[in-house]
Amino acid sequence: MTSDAPDNPSTPDVDFTRQLPAEVARWEADGIITAEQAEAIRNRYASDSPEAGGSAIGNRVVTVIAIMGAALIGLGIIAFIAANWSEIPKLAKLALMVVGTPAIYVIGWFIGYRFGYVRIGVAVILLGAIAFGASIHLVAQTYHVPVNHPNLVPLWFLGVIPLAYITRSQAVFALSIILFLAAAGFRAQEWVPELNSEDTILLLPGLLPLGAFLFAAGRMQARFPDTRQFARLCDISGLLVAAAGIYFLSFDELWWDIGRSKLSFNALTVEYWGMVAIAVIVIAALFAVAAWRDAGQRTGQIWWEAGAVGSMALVAAVMWLGLAFGGAWLWWVFNLVMLAGVLAMIAAGYRWNRAYLINLAVPIFAITLFTRYFEFGLGLLGQSVAFIVAGVILLAGGFGMEYLRRRLVRRIRESEAAS
Amino acid sequence: MSRRMTILLFAVVAAQVIGLVVFATVRQVALTQGREVTLQTVPVDPRSLLQGDYAILDYEIAELHESLRDRPVGSQVFVVLRECGDVWCGAEQSPRQPDPTDVYIRGRINDRGRIDFGIGTFFVPEGTGHIVERAQDVKVVVSLSASGNAVIKEVLVDGRPFNPGMEQAR
Numbered sequence: 001m002t003s004d005a006p007d008n009p010s011t012p013d014v015d016f017t018r019q020l021p022a023e024v025a026r027w028e029a030d031g032i033i034t035a036e037q038a039e040a041i042r043n044r045y046a047s048d049s050p051e052a053g054g055s056a057i058g059n060r061v062v063t064v065i066a067i068m069g070a071a072l073i074g075l076g077i078i079a080f081i082a083a084n085w086s087e088i089p090k091l092a093k094l095a096l097m098v099v100g101t102p103a104i105y106v107i108g109w110f111i112g113y114r115f116g117y118v119r120i121g122v123a124v125i126l127l128g129a130i131a132f133g134a135s136i137h138l139v140a141q142t143y144h145v146p147v148n149h150p151n152l153v154p155l156w157f158l159g160v161i162p163l164a165y166i167t168r169s170q171a172v173f174a175l176s177i178i179l180f181l182a183a184a185g186f187r188a189q190e191w192v193p194e195l196n197s198e199d200t201i202l203l204l205p206g207l208l209p210l211g212a213f214l215f216a217a218g219r220m221q222a223r224f225p226d227t228r229q230f231a232r233l234c235d236i237s238g239l240l241v242a243a244a245g246i247y248f249l250s251f252d253e254l255w256w257d258i259g260r261s262k263l264s265f266n267a268l269t270v271e272y273w274g275m276v277a278i279a280v281i282v283i284a285a286l287f288a289v290a291a292w293r294d295a296g297q298r299t300g301q302i303w304w305e306a307g308a309v310g311s312m313a314l315v316a317a318v319m320w321l322g323l324a325f326g327g328a329w330l331w332w333v334f335n336l337v338m339l340a341g342v343l344a345m346i347a348a349g350y351r352w353n354r355a356y357l358i359n360l361a362v363p364i365f366a367i368t369l370f371t372r373y374f375e376f377g378l379g380l381l382g383q384s385v386a387f388i389v390a391g392v393i394l395l396a397g398g399f400g401m402e403y404l405r406r407r408l409v410r411r412i413r414e415s416e417a418a419s
Numbered sequence: 420m421s422r423r424m425t426i427l428l429f430a431v432v433a434a435q436v437i438g439l440v441v442f443a444t445v446r447q448v449a450l451t452q453g454r455e456v457t458l459q460t461v462p463v464d465p466r467s468l469l470q471g472d473y474a475i476l477d478y479e480i481a482e483l484h485e486s487l488r489d490r491p492v493g494s495q496v497f498v499v500l501r502e503c504g505d506v507w508c509g510a511e512q513s514p515r516q517p518d519p520t521d522v523y524i525r526g527r528i529n530d531r532g533r534i535d536f537g538i539g540t541f542f543v544p545e546g547t548g549h550i551v552e553r554a555q556d557v558k559v560v561v562s563l564s565a566s567g568n569a570v571i572k573e574v575l576v577d578g579r580p581f582n583p584g585m586e587q588a589r
Contacts, residue, residue: 012468058479074458094443097439098436098439098440101432101435101436101439102432102433102435102436105428105429105432109420109425109428109429112420113420113425128432132435132439135439136442138444139439139442139446140442141542141573142443142446142448142542143446143447143540143570144473144538144540144541144570144571145446146473146539146540153440155442158438159431159434159438159562162427162431163428163431166420166424166427166428166431167420167428192493393541
């Protein structure tokens, strides 16, 4: 595969499926692909073509509606459990969940893989994954185990993640990522049991290794045909988690408070640093696999991606050092880091033709900008000058990127015409 | 879906069911095999989004002894119990595990400077939390394992086992 291949070929857009038959015929005529390969490509996207009565958008609507249905039924099951209906004996409730959850999976499997309604079947399997979580919490409720017990959500995550890879469902994978992040949060209270509530800010730098891990997992999965469809979800969640860590530490008032209070760094236990070390080793391993898959290619994409993860590690180190020794001026550093991160995401999206990176960078930039605007209010001359200068730089950068893009397109067309 | 993937799918479903059964069995064994003691509580009544209504139970024996107040949040504390009439009260607190012949309960210092024994939550049917909240006297019967871990067995509201159906009918 090439590194520039789209991460999610299973959901082609309308233009793509409309243009594909003509393109495939042209490739076949030019001898780029054989007749068998052309047939295989046409069959691959047959159900998405308008001629077949389907369309990418139509398929997506079916998927979204089915998932919404599964989510609503799942919420109903959770509400049923939350009501803690005393008329049903505890053992009967447990039996209902122990029998009911597998029954949902069996129904999903029949609908999806026996009757051929894959999108509906996978949505029912998603419902089964929600019902599994509800069952865990039902057992916990029966024995008066609190909802914030550190083992409940990790158990739920471990039960759901294999289903995502077996069904290749993005919805189940999205649920797995949400559960993974929640599980990390619940486990954190075990890794740092001595942390006072006012010292929880010390956990924020940990969001960077967490985000870097998800991003690295996405980049590794992008290099395998069977897992490529999950890469985008991993990238987006990883970048969002990292951005959240930077965002929380970009507040001026927060750094003044940190300067006034004495944070107990000793509360960060060996387990906490051990988890950070494990994250670093796993990230390195994921990139080693990605580099192995990229061997022989000269796109250089892997170095950009490794650079992004390295930058996250550097920011995390600055955060820990800043919290230990830093001063109030550090809020500026993290605002600059956020701006640099946003620009890097836009540049990467532009360079590697990944629109989702740009679509992610713009709201992050907007949220940060509005936060600073409301944090400082109007009429502050220094801030207004800073905003204007930053805005001028961005406008100039946008103009430069558009100029380069046009020049690149012109050159490609000229070279095509010449050949 | 290939045959291999179908087998994998149902293996995962089986693992989920086994996980649920093991979780329930471990709790049930702790409940039935442990030593039974009754503790005096002071309840309040919030709501859990995922698990519905529950009462937070704070225990008289959760008061941290002065000699242990400089210990950090999250530190383990053992409370040796002795019978005081119809309830058990704290006789001694120690960071070290007491003699196996003693009856003791294990907890951790929480960020409010009290001891959390992991039995601070009691789930009740929807809309019945006020019964526990308004009670004059709430005691909790817990089952203690040999290592001092506690599981709630029953809640006594004004001397009677908590039964929301009966309470509401009254």
